[in-house]
Amino acid sequence: MKKTRLFYRVSGILALLTCILAFAGTDTPVKFNAPRGWPKPRYDFSNNPLTLHGFELGRELFYDPFLSSDSSTSCSSCHLSFTAFTHADHKLSHGIQGLVGTRNSPVLINLAWNTSFMWDGGVNNLExxxxNPLTNPVEMNSKLEDVINKLQRTAKYRKLFYRAFNDSIITSKRLLKALAQFTGNLVSCNSKYDSVMRHERDVHFTAREENGYELFKKNCATCHREPLFTNNKFENIGLPLDSVLRDVGRMKVTNDPADSLTFKVPTLRNVEYSAPYFHDGRVNKLKDVIDHYTTGIVESRTLSKELRRKIILSHDEQKDLLVFLKTLTDKSFLYNVQFRQNRVPD
Amino acid sequence: MKRLILICVFLFLLFTGFIDAPVQSLKPGSLSLRLRLVFDGKPLNLNNALYTDEHGDTLSIDACRFYLSNIVLTNQTQLIYREPYSYHLVDAEDSVSQVIQLDRVPGGSFSELRFLIGVDSLANVSGAMDGALDPIKGMYWAWNTGYINAKLTGRSPSCNTLHHAFEFHIGGYLPPCQTLRTVVLKIPVIKPNQEQIVSLNVDVGTWFTQVDLHKTNSVLLPCTEAMRLADNYQRMFSVITE
Known part of the structure; x- marks a missing residue:
């Protein structure tokens, strides 16, 4: 017990030190470091030079309900850091006045590598x-123009924008770039899986994790491709069409019947903490997700070709797969103090 | 060897238009494009003025806004001038937006004006933009990312809609639903070293070519109907020769 506590304390201090070092004294540019061996990030920080103050401004905006029409709802209302930036216990999320949206709020992890955003991929750039959430009537219900004007009237934000952009004039471009500095830096790359892949000393998969990893590579990794655990594509995973929302997914964006019922392949990093699952949060437990893939697939014209071959897993194999998925949990991400609200005084 | 490289670099720059052709050695000047918004030849007045389209529908226009971008002047064989960061939002409600001033246009003759109606695909995927492309201008789709290239809204008794309104928001930058359109106009040869004005008629009536407002009155998504309307308004421009 003591040992565990010591471990957390030491790793906590180490994480803090890393952050302090990474951001130390930096008025000046901060480098966005892609983990070694990962693909090149899609988001180009050279068009949005990363600075400590830019990141801090983005974080302040992310946590500020002032951006919503009635000052009730912030980005973080539906994207909580402790649950990998998704909305714990909410199948669908609610915005102002408790109005409910139509999709499960996605995790915000490694967004700099995303080729598109939203469950249907309708958005083409992180910035x-x-x-969308700012202006959606059931989310933050603001007008971009009103947000800018509101922020411009506060001394706090004039100061923060000045620190970040050397200019206290607030524009939508600066607002969006600052937010992208924060969200683009939500990088998770320190799970047990990562340590094992980096051959770190004394970190090994257990026999069950190892077996789970083999099963994962065989059955899941085509779509949930390492190291990001998504291939950024859209697939129909054989969920029956819900009778209320009748959400056809990507077809709404492309008008292409071949995209009917397809949704973005989500990353599996920190999946242990990002329940509920699927685009409408219809499943609460990771075990039920595996059940779906083994016994729940509904055949249809657009069913993913990867799922046309039945996935057969014994009871023990399912357990091993589950154990492996938990090695994708990254506590240094979930508990990163830099990602939490650090209130700047008004 | 060095000389060869220099020649290659020079040719490359010449080819890509970084260096203007040697004949263009005259002093740069300015050129204003003045847009006259009309409907079937009559001056365009918003809200109350009534017009009749080709199909015979009576209508009024509430709003007319479109992007005019990537302005280029050529002498038909050679690029003479390319406006840097060339994005203009023309708005029937805002007379200032109807004059586009091109500065530092090289002296010398050119006879062709080219531009795009709409926003090119590069700008559509480049994230947060400012100026004419600022999303607060209301010409931007956030959910299915993309600029609205042109907007025309109004009313007609032929529309079986709330308040008899028709709404055309034309956008789409991805194939097969691209609505970006190129306009090429012959302009009178411009003499060097002068402040020049080119006046263009912008006939909003062209939007309604073969459009039955009873059937087509709400086009708010990219694709078939949007492409047809884009083809229509591509013919909106003509040069006014005094």
Whole structure:
């Protein structure tokens, strides 16, 4: 017990030190470091030079309900850091006045590698993603123009924008770029899985984790491709069409019947903490997700070709797979103090 | 060897238009494009003025806004001038937006004006933009990312809709639903070293070519109908020769 506590204390201090070192004294540019061996990030920080103050401004905006029409709802209302930036216990999320949306709020992990955003991929760039929750009538219900004007009237934000952009004039471009500095830096790359892959000393998969990893590679990894655990594509995973929302997914964006019922392949990093699952949060337990893939697939014209071959897993194998998925949990991400609200005084 | 490289670099720059052709050695000047918004030849007045379209529908226009971008002047064989960061939002409600001033246009003759109606695909995927492309201008789709290239809204008794309104928001930058359109206009040869004005008629009536407002009155998504309307308004421009 003591040992565990010591471990957490030491790793906590180490994580803190890393962050302090990474951001130390940096008025000046901060480098976005892609983990070694990962693909090149899709988001190009050279068009949005990363600075400590830019990141801090983005974080302040992310946590500020002032951005919503009635000052009730912030980005973080539906994206909580402790649950990998998804909305724990909410199948669908609610915005202002408790109005309910139509999809499960996605995790915000490694967004700099995303090729598109939203469950249907309708958004093509991290920077413009934020316009959606800001302006959606059931989320934050603001007008971009009103947000800018509201922020411009506060001394706090004039100061924060000045620190970040050397100019206290607030524009939508600066607002969106600052938010992208924060969200683009939500990088999770320190799970047990990562330590094992990096051959770190004394970190090994258990026999069950190892077996789970083999099963994962055989059955899941085509779509949930390592190291990001998504291939950024859209697939129909054989969920029956819900009778209320009748959400056809990507077809709404492309109008292409071949995209009917397809949704973005989500990353599996921190999946242990990002329940509920699937685009409408219809399943609460990871075990039920595996059940779906083994026994629940509904055949249809657009069913993913990867799922046309039945996935057969014994009871023990399912358990091993589950154990492996938990090695994708990254506590240094979930408990990163830099990602939490660090209130700047008004 | 060095000389060869230099020649290659020079040719490359010449080819890509970084260096203007040697004949263009005259002093740069300015050129204003003045847009006159009309409906079937009559001046365009918003809200109350009534017009009749080709199909015979009576209508009024509430709003007309479109992007005019990537302005280029050529002498038909050679690029003479390319406006840097060339994005303009023309708005029937805002007379200032109807004059586009091109500065530092090289002296010398050119006879062709080219531009795009709408926003090119590069700008559509480049994230947060400012100026004419600022999403607060209301010409931006956030959910299915993309600029609205042109907007025309109004009313007609032929529309079986709430308040008899028709709404055309034309956008789409991805194939097969691209609504970006190129306009090429012959302009009178411009003499060097002068402040020049080119006046263009912008006939909003062209939007309604073969459009039955009873059937087509709400086009708010990219694709078939949007493409047809884009083909229509591609013919909106003509040069006014005094």
């Amino acid at each position: 413009v993603q934020a316009i």
